[in-house]
Amino acid sequence: MLLFPADVLRPRRVDDHFVPEAEAARELGVPYALVDHNALTSGEATRAVAKVPEGEAIYRGWMLTSDEYAAFDTALAKRGATLRTTAAQYRTAHELPGWHAALEPVTPAAEWTSGAGRAEFDEARRRLGHGPAVLRDYTKSMKHYWDEAVYIPSLTDADAAWRVASRFLELRADDFAGGFVLRRFESFTGAEVRTWWYGGECRLVGAHPDTPDTTPDGLDLAEVTPLVTALALPFITVDLVRHDDGRWRVVELGDGQVSDRPASMSASDLVALLA
Template structure:
């Protein structure tokens, strides 16, 4: 185990400084604050100069961390989504029209602002271009320098359960926990993973989280996928429980 300097890791050109205390040689798993994909790539390069290989490659990290990386493989199991390559209104309006009329939710490639639901997430009707752009502008303002990639519009679906966070190692679910945003809301521990397990395993990603919720028609839907290295642990799940599950999954 070694400590990396997160402030240095997120500063330009300071990745080598960030890993100065990491022992040379071997394989590593990062567990810490969220990194932009380009920061993670610089992190991996700095570690490689010390002879250390991250188990999750930069390409795998981006695939799990950013919605466009995993969406195509899981499109049948998650709300229909479209996205832009930046924050221009013309691009936003293009994908808004592509998704069609009706309600939608908004985020960027890595994160929504769900605590600002009516201001920066929920769009009652995509046909209302001015209201839709007002929501998008608010999201962009709130995300500031943390805005990643572009706008992602997702077809709104109605859910009847809290989100469950599932933890996957090498394509196998090793733990079901509450979602970090609702740690005291116990999720359905009988989450039906039969349909999604083969497609999640086919992603070939070493360590990810998959958040699911029960839609109002009784179907479990994927809300989000994230790289497990930077996925938050709910306060109601003991660290030892998570570590034990993860270690069991790698054995």
Template sequence: MARVPAGDGAVYRGWMLSGERYAAMAGALAARGVTLRTGAECYRRAHELPGWYAAAVGSTPESAWTDGDGREGFRRACAALGDGPAVLRDYTKSLKHYWAEAAYLPDVADEAAAWRVASRFRELRGDDFAGGFVVRRFESFTGAEVRTWWVDGSCRLVTAHPDTAGELPPADVQVGVAEAAVRSLALPFVTADLVRRADGRWRIVEIGDGQVSDLPSGVAPGELIGALFGA
């Protein structure tokens, strides 16, 4: 903090922080007269699924979530989806690289099997577990995800997703599927990850705070800086 010039506005660009840690950082900077472009409440609204989900309803998989990691809350979240397959995450992250053991729920109506997956997810997330369980209805996607970067409600940059950096966005990517959601959130700097569903429709996988969203390899940091500041 001591290296941040006092009295200036600032954009954070770094590791993913919990909402609590980000608020503490914002407070420490404010004490030096530095105002973050993305305040603590805005950061949480972009970074945690319950903050942005309502804005994206209809353009993102149906979801239900818990407050905390209790089994009864998890059962109610699964019941809200009824039956069928779903994908599990917490407020900020999934464990898709542990797909069979800690991400995919073959049938949310199978309470015992679903809870085994949730328990493994909770174990693997450890102290990084954020907020509660999120159960998202499974949708069949085709192709790689695309990361779109939005500044004050306008899409400024379209890149590959960091997990598939070698797969460039297709020419027909429909960034407009996220426009209404992003604008209604009224946040200064966010990302929206998009993917094509098997029926051809583009869907929002998630929205995130742009300050902590990874750039894929091969994209120069200057491109993001230029997009952020309108260069």
């Protein structure tokens, strides 16, 4: 079965954002149940899953932290329901340190910290070396604040780099996840493409949600596929973009359960994949 978040004001209905997928599930004969997302993010996982029956499940909903997902998994298990993606697998996909080493040949170099302290940040900065870099945390960047909270023109300018990190931390506030991640800046061209992987195979290719009407041509997954397959993750997305030199580079890997579907992708195609 699929699990969707319930509408906040109408708890017997699917959240509006996921209605197309729920309707596709109904048409395809795929059962689904509702969970209370607010309860999940408020430490009340048992209450959140009170209406979920027994069986194997795949979540399609709003993003959860790794700890929230683990509590979700535990609460479902007590009801005889099993998430196809385990808590450990979710953390691997959801947090950059979980997948970066496996995809190192096809993604920008990165160093990270285990907190928000300046000393650790400076050490990670020194390890990455020199030149420009981009900043994020384990799960998210602030790309809409590129100049003030993402782009670091020079890793050797310690104070300027820390100003960017401080602004990032201010913007992320309580949502800051894990630690700082510094990634070597690479020059890309064109729009990103979002690929959907199920059982270790790329099953759908579509636009990135930020550019739903643009899907680049000529995608080549020959180098990426064996590396992604080796991660043995049940359901993930991999976002790629073309480097200036023509190579396809992995920008992000995420758990497919909380990855947004672009408006240009058929909900039926995605649900049929999961079914």
